[in-house]
Each structure stands twice: as C-alpha cells, then as structure tokens.
Amino acid sequence: MGILLTIDKLTKSYGPIDVLRGVSLALDAGQTLALTGESGSGKSTLMHLAAALDQPDGGSIALDGVDITTLDDAARARIRRDRIGLVFQQFNLIPSLTVTGNIAFQARLSGRHDPAHCAMLAQRLGIDRLATRYPEELSGGQQQRVAIARALANRPALILADEPTGNLDEATGDAVLDLLLELVGETGAALMMVTHSTRLAARLDRRLHLSRGRLTDPPPGP
Numbered sequence: 648m649g650i651l652l653t654i655d656k657l658t659k660s661y662g663p664i665d666v667l668r669g670v671s672l673a674l675d676a677g678q679t680l681a682l683t684g685e686s687g688s689g690k691s692t693l694m695h696l697a698a699a700l701d702q703p704d705g706g707s708i709a710l711d712g713v714d715i716t717t718l719d720d721a722a723r724a725r726i727r728r729d730r731i732g733l734v735f736q737q738f739n740l741i742p743s744l745t746v747t748g749n750i751a752f753q754a755r756l757s758g759r760h761d762p763a764h765c766a767m768l769a770q771r772l773g774i775d776r777l778a779t780r781y782p783e784e785l786s787g788g789q790q791q792r793v794a795i796a797r798a799l800a801n802r803p804a805l806i807l808a809d810e811p812t813g814n815l816d817e818a819t820g821d822a823v824l825d826l827l828l829e830l831v832g833e834t835g836a837a838l839m840m841v842t843h844s845t846r847l848a849a850r851l852d853r854r855l856h857l858s859r860g861r862l863t864d865p866p867p868g869p
C-alpha cells in the first residue's frame with residue numbers, strides 16, 4: 648500500500664510557544680496510528696494542521712502527494728470535504744439539521760451522498776433510532792457517535808479523530824472504538840487518532856508520542 652499522508656519538518660508556534668518543533672511522519676493508506684502526548688503537547692494543533700484547518704509556520708503536509716500547505720483556502724476546503732473525515736472534540740454538528748441531515752451533510756456537498764451507506768453507519772453506531780432528532784436533543788456520547796458516522800459517510804481516505812471516545816464511558820468507548828476500527832477497515836480509510844489512553848492506543852497499528860514539540864516512540868507503559 649502506498650503512502651497517503653506525509654508530514655515533514657512541521658513547525659507551529661503560538662506567540663513565544665513553539666508547539667511543534669519539526670514533526671515528521673508518514674502514514675500509509677489504510678493504516679491506523681495512535682497519537683499520545685501530555686496535555687498541551689500539541690496533539691490537537693497537529694490534527695488541525697493535518698486537517699488543513701490551520702496553516703503551519705514551516706514544513707509540509709502532503710496528502711496523496713499534494714502539499715496542502717501551498718493550496719489556497721478554497722482548494723484546502725475541497726480536500727477536507729472530499730478526502731478527510733473529522734471527529735474532533737467539539738463535534739461541530741449543525742444545530743439546524745437532524746441526525747440524518749448531519750451524517751449526510753459533507754457527503755451531499757461532495758456529491759457523493761449514499762443514503763444506504765449512511766443508514767448502515769447509523770445502525771451500526773446505534774443511533775438509527777435518533778434519526779429525526781436535533782443535536783441539542785442528544786447526549787454527549789450520542790453526539791460523538793453522530794460525528795463518527797458523519798466522518799465516515801463520505802468514505803474519506805483519511806479520518807482524523809481527536810479523542811473520539813472521550814465522552815463515553817469505558818465500555819461504550821471500547822465498543823465505539825471497535826466499530827470505528829471495523830468501519831475504517833471496511834472502507835479502507837487511514838486513521839490518525841489522538842488518545843490519552845495507552846490501552847486504546849495499543850489497539851491501533853502504530854503509536855507515536857508527542858513530546859517537547861517532536862514525535863517519539865511512546866514511553867514504556869506502567
């Protein structure tokens with residue numbers, strides 16, 4: 648399998664804080680990678696950059712060989728819409744759309760809406776009964792599962808997930824991660840997932856740890 652994502656010597660500072668100080672990694676198509684690191688180490692910053700939601704100060708991010716840091720806003724938005732699925736901590740569900748509308752939203756914009764695929768995702772994630780509800784009528788865990796379904800609906804090449812099971816109790820979180828990994832496997836997507844849990848990280852193909860602005864192997868477990 649070929650390389651999907653190549654991040655090279657990425658740097659990002661906020662004022663005097665050098666959050667990323669030369670981060671490099673390569674992710675193969677279909678591969679799953681867990682990203683750990685202390686609070687404030689820059690994990691979310693790295694995910695936002697990989698999602699083309701923000702621009703680095705230096706370095707490059709290539710998706711399918713295209714350096715997304717050199718593209719204009721419209722082109723970056725298109726790549727995000729067509730190639731990337733996001734599950735971030737604030738779920739960014741659209742308040743005026745139902746669960747079904749939220750799941751289909753991005754796929755509709757891409758012109759690749761597949762109602763049967765969306766229905767399958769909702770059913771597998773156990774949110775099919777909530778189809779006509781609005782985000783404000785959902786619990787945090789239910790919103791998280793809608794965000795996961797939405798991220799997968801478009802069959803993206805890359806899923807970027809920042810603590811995708813952070814709002815769920817351990818048993819539900821495990822079950823949702825099982826499903827996420829299953830669905831990622833079925834659709835052939837690659838996954839980069841931030842987690843604080845070494846137990847959850849152990850379930851992915853690879854693990855990297857962000858520390859002092861650089862990626863390393865994770866520290867040995869307890």
Ligand SMILES: Nc1ncnc2c1ncn2[C@@H]1O[C@H](COP(=O)(O)OP(=O)(O)OP(=O)(O)O)[C@@H](O)[C@H]1O
Binds near residue numbers: 661666685688689692
């Ligand atoms: N928009 C911003 N403006 C200023 N500083 C920022 C901004 N975003 C992040 N930071 C700072 O950058 C550092 C890294 O933040 P980031 O959210 O990437 O860490 P994290 O590893 O995801 O943390 P956590 O595990 O707590 O979510 C922190 O010191 C944070 O305060």
